[in-house]
Amino acid sequence: xxxxxxxxxxxxxxxxxxxxxxxxxxxxxxxxxxxxxxxxxxxxxxxxxxxxxxxxxxxxxxxxxxxxxxxxxxxxxxxxxxxxxxxxxxxxxxxxxxxxxxxxxxxxxxxxxxxxxxxxxxxxxxxxxxxxxxxxxxxxxxxxxxxxxxxxxxxxxxxxxxxxxxxxxxxxxxxxxxxxxxxxxxxxxxxxxxxxxxxxxxxxxxxxxxxxxxxxxxxxxxxxxxxxxxxxxxxxxxxxxxxxxxxxxxxxxxxxxxxxxxxxxxxxxxxxxxxxxxxxxxxxxxxxxxxxxxxxxxxxxxxxxxxx
Numbered sequence: 001x002x003x004x005x006x007x008x009x010x011x012x013x014x015x016x017x018x019x020x021x022x023x024x025x026x027x028x029x030x031x032x033x034x035x036x037x038x039x040x041x042x043x044x045x046x047x048x049x050x051x052x053x054x055x056x057x058x059x060x061x062x063x064x065x066x067x068x069x070x071x072x073x074x075x076x077x078x079x080x081x082x083x084x085x086x087x088x089x090x091x092x093x094x095x096x097x098x099x100x101x102x103x104x105x106x107x108x109x110x111x112x113x114x115x116x117x118x119x120x121x122x123x124x125x126x127x128x129x130x131x132x133x134x135x136x137x138x139x140x141x142x143x144x145x146x147x148x149x150x151x152x153x154x155x156x157x158x159x160x161x162x163x164x165x166x167x168x169x170x171x172x173x174x175x176x177x178x179x180x181x182x183x184x185x186x187x188x189x190x191x192x193x194x195x196x197x198x199x200x201x202x203x204x205x206x207x208x209x210x211x212x213x214x215x216x217x218x219x220x221x222x223x224x225x226x227x228x229x230x231x232x233x234x235x236x237x238x239x240x241x242x243x244x245x246x247x248x249x250x251x252x253x254x255x256x257x258x259x260x261x262x263x264x265x266x267x268x269x270x271x272x273x274x275x276x277x278x279x280x281x282x283x284x285x286x287x288x289x290x291x292x293x294x295x296x297x298x299x300x301x302x303x304x305x306x307x308x
Contacts, residue, residue, distance in 0.1 A: 035146075036119055037304065038112055039066040042128025042153070043228040044192060046073025049220060053293050056301035063119070067112050069105045069133065071097040076225040082195065090193065091182040095227040098188020102235035106136035113137070113144040121146030123307065126153045128260060128290065129228065132162050135237040138244040147307065148247050150281075151300075152254040152290055155268045157275050160236035170267050175258040176207035181226075189227035208259050211288055211295040220294050245276040250307055251283045252292075252300070259290035282308065 039050045047066035054064045068075050077096035081089035124145050126134035131153025154162040181191040205217045273280040286292045292300045
């Protein structure tokens, strides 16, 4: 019995393996050519939200790195009113992250790519608003990226910013509009309240995680950061055909998405393909909410593992 089998037997004996999300199916065989994945979360999220997908890809023999963008996860800075529960103050207190920019976030991704440059070029995956970050990173460092993967993510080419696309008719789903707190222009951030009451959290679940039950949703919700720096939403990505446009790319659609509507996903795919017709997206679809890393991690990991 090899070391891996010994560890697996030990985990089964202690009952820990189900807790790691690995008991439902056997560990897949390693790929003949392992890849490196660099995972970039979306708005208000952090590296922890990728944990299940990271475990599954690692089990398939891949190297996986998930990072916290500036202002997220362990890099977050919180409004004092968020910590004290002063609801009225929370709608007005300027974000401590208002000074962060899209360029700061893209630079963090490029720095992570630089650390991985001695191996195969990484597959750079961005979810949701993380799509603006990987688009900018692709423009800054195309030589460091093997493939760009947009997971129900913004790829803002014609209109240049996520906010430009968020204003379109195709973006409307009827969900999530009551979740935002205060005036983003005054706060310097797009703000939500992950510590809100039960009704608020249910509205958050229905907008972003509707295919995850409440018990499964709460650990994801309560590790969110309240502030998304406004720059990540409004700044132009500046993508060019010569740099961003030369990187192979894939789009993973979420067909039941209530946060980034399928119609808007499809619009951005069409526009990107028209921008570089010689280098079009490969497209796959998950029948999932905006958050398949929570609801369908096995299917998401299998799609990532199977990318060309």
